Amino acid sequence: MSKSTSVYTRIEPEIKAEAEGILNELGIPMSQAIHMFLRQVVLHKGLPFDVKLPENKLLEYGTLSTDDLQRELEKGLLDLKEGRVNSASKVAERMAKEYGRDI
Template sequence: MAKSAVINIRVEEKQKENIRRILDKLGVSITDAVRIFFAKVENEKGLPFDVRIPSKRLKKSIIEVESGKTKRIQDVKSFLSDV
């Protein structure tokens, strides 16, 4: 068996409990979840999800959508008539 290393991390207690509850429902321990994450990082040679800082334009667009300032299109025909 390969040697093991111990990793200690600090997280907020509430976050740890929320994560533990979610993982319990999946039948996975926190330790196993971290091992799975490490395996994915190793296999993909990077984080297994996109990490980006949104552009100013994207931030502005998100705010407009969330505040209801954008027009909803019901179908392609009405979209094309607006263009």
Template sequence: MAKTSPVYARIDTDLKENAENILHRLGISPSSAIQMLYSQIILTKSFPISLKLPYDKPKALGSMSHDELNAELSKGYESIQSGHAYTADEVDAMLDDAFGI
């Protein structure tokens, strides 16, 4: 068995809880995440890790609740009011990039 040493770090409680929730969803323990980080630092001689959860697929209109639909429509209206608008081609390109659709 490999010889191990403890690593102690003081971090913000919310940051720790949020990160550990994501690690749990990825199936990675906090200790494994630290070991992965240290291994990659040695291998690349840099700070290289880019782990992230996959994007959720966009919801179909029919699967949204009334409140969810209103919230999305409000965001769109506020975006238009603030001058942020996209052409249909731009939206298609963004959906293709983000979700492959």
């Protein structure tokens, strides 16, 4: 089937640049990624992913019960045991990128 129509959209420059960087690493042109997305919408008869608010929320030490704190500590230890960790420099880099400041 030949491609005979265009889609125009306005995107925040930062989002576009970040997505292009990722897609370039994957070797997928932006137009092909959009085509893939729309194909999945048709196949799923809706969005090909859940649309919902994230359940993650910032934890504040003073608001946690003893049991909640214990669960959070256990999750952290499990992450450490299973290798789901980041170096301090990587965390600082991410904080600077996402929040515009160094720690």
